[in-house]
Amino acid sequence: MADIHATARPRSSAARICTIIAFVFAAIAIFILPPLFGLVGLVLGIVGAVLGDKPLGWYAAAASVAGAVIGMIISYVVLTN
Template identity: 70%
Template sequence: MANLTSPARSRTSAARICTIVAFVFAGLALLLSPLLFGVLGLVLGVIGAVLGDKPLGWYAAAASVAAAVIGTIIGTLLLNM
């Protein structure tokens, strides 16, 4: 019986970890490298949503895309000053 609940628990933990890392990458996309961290955050957010962390995974994916766009705009504005 313990073996049946163990994969579900690890799957949920993996989904939550992917979602948290996706949010961290969204912040890094805003501050450091929008393209690199935005894409990584998008991928990890989708993986987290597919693995079972549905609402937060999709929010993390959307936050990564938004942070990548905003980071690109900020970077462009700073370079043109």
């Protein structure tokens, strides 16, 4: 019987580092330069997921997009009042 995880890519420390940094950038994107940090977090989350840190890498990518959107909404509210 074949191992179910034989085709899955093993998680590396580089994948975990990319995922962690993506989550950090998602949090930073809420407060500072949302488009920049959101985009970089998105890319790092995808890289982490592709390198084997699934599903956490995809969650980090989604969190980065959400952080960028929330940051832009907060910036709009602060700057228009």
